[in-house]
Amino acid sequence: GLPATVRIYEVGARDGLQNEKGTVPTEVKAEFIHRLADAGLTTIEATSFVHPKWVPQLADAEQLFPRVSELPVALPVLVPNERGLDRALALGARQVAVFASATESFAKANLNRTLDESLAMFEPVVNRAKTEGRHVRGYLSMSFGDPWEGPVPVPQVVRVCRALLDMGCDELSLGDTIGVATPGHVQALLSALNEAGVPTHTLGVHFHDTYGQALANTLAALQHGVTTVDASAGGLGGCPFAKSATGNLATEDLVWMLRGLGIDTGVDLDRLIATSVWMAEQLGRPSPSRTVRALSHK
């Protein structure tokens, strides 16, 4: 069966903008997040407190966060280490996310650490965030395929998921960073995680749409009982440290499918599309989302 409701975890302002070539003004980012909230999204990842030289596009996190923090929505932020957590807590962030990798290659490229060193870096972050009563998400990148290592063995993914949960993460997000997953692989990973004792309600899915499989993968995950789905408005996104990463599953494509399935999301599709059309104008190129294109040219 399928779930009655799905929580959409909107990543457009973070994953969507971290990879932009040009600088997006802080004002535009703030307006984007306000408009996403107006469209009914209730979880909106706002930015990352990472090293500003590593991700210059999000170097304005200190300026941006206070402009959106009063919104009545959850505003998770990425924190790679204690320095990032300090910055996020200083601004009152209630939800934080660490981001691990299932592969050594990407741990090195994204975090400048081995996989185990990166887990050791996250441990005090998760500990302190939990002690301070914050909600902690643990991302797991390269959960399916890796640009350097190819297909990622399921047991390797399960091991890092367990490590993140044992550390105290409240939820996980299985990242298909480069968009190579297919539905059978999704089902196999979710089954293996269940067998390893990972409860499905702690799992979210994060599909990039490089190969056009994101919606099919999402449906496979929903059929498995997953109820948290990451998506980015207009299909923005990518990762500067993983070649071949393109945009995330577009939130509009997701809402269109869920609506057809009778699954409630609370999102106003017209307002969301207007937001993505407006954002596309700011960025100077059209949205790659098929649903945005279909419904904005009527």
Ligand code: HMG
């Ligand atoms: P490093 O160079 O190894 O840092 O980077 P370090 O720990 O050696 O520290 C060096 C200097 O950086 C120090 O300053 C620190 O204070 C400073 P110094 O003492 O030399 O003056 N520093 C910081 N400053 C501000 N904020 C911080 C911070 N940390 C250290 N948080 C580090 C290690 C993890 C910091 C770096 O690799 C980094 O920032 N990486 C972030 C990469 C990133 O954001 N990637 C994109 C997000 S992940 C993603 O997109 C995938 C996802 O969408 C899921 C999917 O699709 O799979 C989530």
Ligand code: MG
């Ligand atoms: Mg991503």
